Amino acid sequence: MRKNWWKALGVVILIYTYTAGLLIPLKPGILSVNPSNLNSGEEVTLTVIGYNTFFTKTESELRAWIKLDNEHAISATKIELVNDTKAHVSFNIPSNLPTEDKVTDASLVIDNDQDGAMVLPSKLTIKKTIDVNPNAEGWTNAPITDLNRKTGFSFPFRGILYETIRNTYFHVCLWFAMIILLITSVVHSFKYLRNFRMEDDQKSMSFTMVGTLFGMLGIITGSIWAKDTWGTYWTWEEVKLNMTAIALLIYLAYFVLRSSFDDYEKRARIAAVYNIFAFAALIPLIFVIPRLTDSLHPGNGGNPAMGGEDLDNTMRMVFYPAIIGWTLVGVWISQIVFRIQRLKEKIMEF
């Protein structure tokens, strides 16, 4: 047990990842608002649908604003709560807009002491119905004050992503673990070329095998995620997806190469050479080229992946351990594969 504590650690971390990652609720948020196209000068009642919200269980009043920019906003005139996730909010929209544009977009802000402040950014559009110069009359300057904060653990509520934000702990973390395993495999290949010990070759092969397995799992989880958010399992437009498919092809070719040799020594040497060469070719594939091209996928073309509101502190508390957990379990599986491989080669020698 003293020697194998890291296996237990890996399992514990993964159990933590699954329970925390799947059970911690999302922050309350605004799912939709209807109608979303408004005209200036009219009196409207918006039906607001919340997600994970507790509109009726609050002590303080629910407050709501339509916000144009940091200096212009209006508060709601009447609020009627239907149930925990549904509310009717009425506004008197001023007859003029403080902007030159015919149409402007606005955000809806809702606040109460249970759910904290929620924003539905730029979902509302307001059309100017009268044809005069911009005028800020009726719009008050920054009335949005004393906002509440949601306490307790929760994951960010992000439009489009919603609950699938939890896939970060599986899709992204599996990729990180895969990269770590493949690097370990390359290190063992280098070791083999220095000392020509069969053990290093077997280790390198086992790490590559588990790395490839994690890569496939990463593609499957990513594919399901893409279906949910982009509406398709696979798109050839996405450079990152193509590059990962190619990376998998490279490693599948590695196994074909291995199987085409009868002589163990020769196989070990040439597999090590190919493994290092392929990894060097992989670096531009997954680290350089995706960053040069534009894409929808996070981490491309200036599209942030891990920062800002996509990965907040609560998520970090699961995200970083998950990488370690997947890596430890990956190393454990590779160790088992390595032992099987060593036994197989021993049997073949007799």
Place this chain on the structure above:
Amino acid sequence: MIVLKEIIYLLRKEILLEWRQKYAISGILLYVLSTVFVVYTSFKKVEPNAWNTLFWIIILFASVNAIAKSFVQENSSRQLYYYSLANPTAIILSKIIYNSGLLLFLSFLSFIVFALVAGNPVKDNFHFFAALFLGSIGFSITFTFISAISAKANNSATLMAILSFPIIIPIILTLIKLSANALRLMQDTAVWKDIATLLAIDLILITMTFILFPFLWKD
């Protein structure tokens, strides 16, 4: 200096060998010609977009065929003889230089033939030929090294394709983008970034070749 001398000798040997067995080079030339005609007769009218992709696919397959024989044309005992005489770095470098020259010639020829039968949509000659030049070098490095690997295995023809195609994809994608620019199919201000990417890939691959080839040749 000794390595340089060895490279020159080995290059002369390669050229002499090619000259004596003319079937290899003429086979490749005929291969290019017939592929171009197959493509032309099946497409009839080649749009610039298709022209760009088809051109690079033709070059890709012609290059694989031209380079696959690098390490299998001479038998293993004669190779052992070379290795006992020369430095492994000199051997791989002379092969890469020779193959780069061969591919440059091949891609120019393909371009001329393809332009004759399917029209020449290239608007920016400098960028196009820069792509052709860098592409030939990249193809040559990758295919030469992979042919050295696959020559050690039993079914080398299949291995050559499956080992090299995934590795060549970043190069060919960058090339297609570069030449699409030269054909004015797209407007990209960051052409130099693409050229730098190509150069960087070539540099990584040639460094790996230098480090790894000495382990590959000794049996």
